[in-house]
Amino acid sequence: MAKQEKRGRAVRHEGRISPVMGLIVGLVLLAAAGGAVYLFRAPAPTKAASESGPVLATRTGVDELQMAPEQVTELQVGGVKTQRFEQQREAIGIIDLNQDNAVQVFSPYQGRIGQIGVKAGDDVSRGQVLYTVQIPDLAQAASALISASGNLRVANETLRRAQALAEAQSIPQKELQQNQADQQTADAAYRAARKNLELFGLSPQDIDTLETTRKVDTEMPVRSPLSGRVTARAGAPGQLVQPGNNTAPVAVANLQQLWMVASVPESELSAYQKGQNVTVRVSAYPDKSFSGKVSYIGDVADPATHRLTVRADVADPQHLLKAQMLANFVIRVGAPVESPAVPQNALAREGDGSMSAWVTADGVRFKRRVVETGLVQNGLVQITKGLNPGEKIARDKGLFLSNLYLITTN
Numbered sequence: 001m002a003k004q005e006k007r008g009r010a011v012r013h014e015g016r017i018s019p020v021m022g023l024i025v026g027l028v029l030l031a032a033a034g035g036a037v038y039l040f041r042a043p044a045p046t047k048a049a050s051e052s053g054p055v056l057a058t059r060t061g062v063d064e065l066q067m068a069p070e071q072v073t074e075l076q077v078g079g080v081k082t083q084r085f086e087q088q089r090e091a092i093g094i095i096d097l098n099q100d101n102a103v104q105v106f107s108p109y110q111g112r113i114g115q116i117g118v119k120a121g122d123d124v125s126r127g128q129v130l131y132t133v134q135i136p137d138l139a140q141a142a143s144a145l146i147s148a149s150g151n152l153r154v155a156n157e158t159l160r161r162a163q164a165l166a167e168a169q170s171i172p173q174k175e176l177q178q179n180q181a182d183q184q185t186a187d188a189a190y191r192a193a194r195k196n197l198e199l200f201g202l203s204p205q206d207i208d209t210l211e212t213t214r215k216v217d218t219e220m221p222v223r224s225p226l227s228g229r230v231t232a233r234a235g236a237p238g239q240l241v242q243p244g245n246n247t248a249p250v251a252v253a254n255l256q257q258l259w260m261v262a263s264v265p266e267s268e269l270s271a272y273q274k275g276q277n278v279t280v281r282v283s284a285y286p287d288k289s290f291s292g293k294v295s296y297i298g299d300v301a302d303p304a305t306h307r308l309t310v311r312a313d314v315a316d317p318q319h320l321l322k323a324q325m326l327a328n329f330v331i332r333v334g335a336p337v338e339s340p341a342v343p344q345n346a347l348a349r350e351g352d353g354s355m356s357a358w359v360t361a362d363g364v365r366f367k368r369r370v371v372e373t374g375l376v377q378n379g380l381v382q383i384t385k386g387l388n389p390g391e392k393i394a395r396d397k398g399l400f401l402s403n404l405y406l407i408t409t410n
Helices: 002-014 019-041 047-051 136-167 173-199 204-213 266-271 398-407
Strands: 057-061 064-067 077-079 081-085 088-097 102-105 111-116 129-134 219-223 228-233 250-253 257-265 277-282 290-297 307-315 326-332 337-343 355-360 365-377 380-385 392-394
Touching (some): 111 219, 136 204, 173 204, 277 307
Antiparallel strands (some): 057 064, 064 365, 081 337, 088 257, 111 129
């Protein structure tokens, strides 16, 4: 019986609401009531404001927009200006040696290098000795010349005496003819000996000196064929050299004038001509430009890339440019032209590929107009058709206006 009374008191206690719980329930009911009053009094938001924000522009016709004042201030409305455009083409290429003034100085004969008197970077003049080559066969050729020279002197003297005796009829005619034949043979051998020494690279003056002094030197000089700078030195004393080796002991080039070589699309070929002025820039000297002229336009297009080689002669008197430098060059292909121009941000590329600008008369209503463009220079686009100087346009956010037109309703 006592247990049943305790259980009944517990059940009655659980059915009661505590003071804390009552306070929480009261606050919740009060908040719900306040929200209901707010929803009742606040105006219902429009669909445009609730989903995409306020719409500040409206369509007023085909390709026409009327802007709100707060939007117009961001469009930078201004007139179409006239700009001077240079008719030019740009391309990327490399700096190269002028191959017309660069030479690999090979040895004209086989032998071993005796001495090398230059190193890479040295300036040399035409005729200066670059290196010497020890030639064992030269001694035999020099001895042949000395012998032929002596035989010729004897033959000349013998013929002279025979001619004097023949005039006095002191010797038979047959003997005179024999002396003449001997002299001709000696003369031919002498000429052949000189020619043989010329093949070793000796000048006529060197051969005359050898013949006079009868001093044989088997170490012969190899001279520079032009004035310029030593661009490479691969030889070393004792190295075996011969004509036609893959790598010359010394390479010399005139660096006063270099080549700028680039490849251009075959679609632009008609714009290039020999003699056009070229401005060259390299990253090593961003504030300096080099001048040149187009000297060669390729005759064969690359079948894979459909590009052709364009080459320009570039003056470099201070020797600043280096071979294989990456360079940007601008070729002037025509006289400058005056045309209407607009900033690049004023234009929008439409879905059909055309370019458009937004024209206005009052700064509030804007009408889309299709334009044709040309050159792009200094952030300005040449307008070849569609706009006239003085017309007012949105000079910024052209793409924004085109997109706004698509999402805006009447």
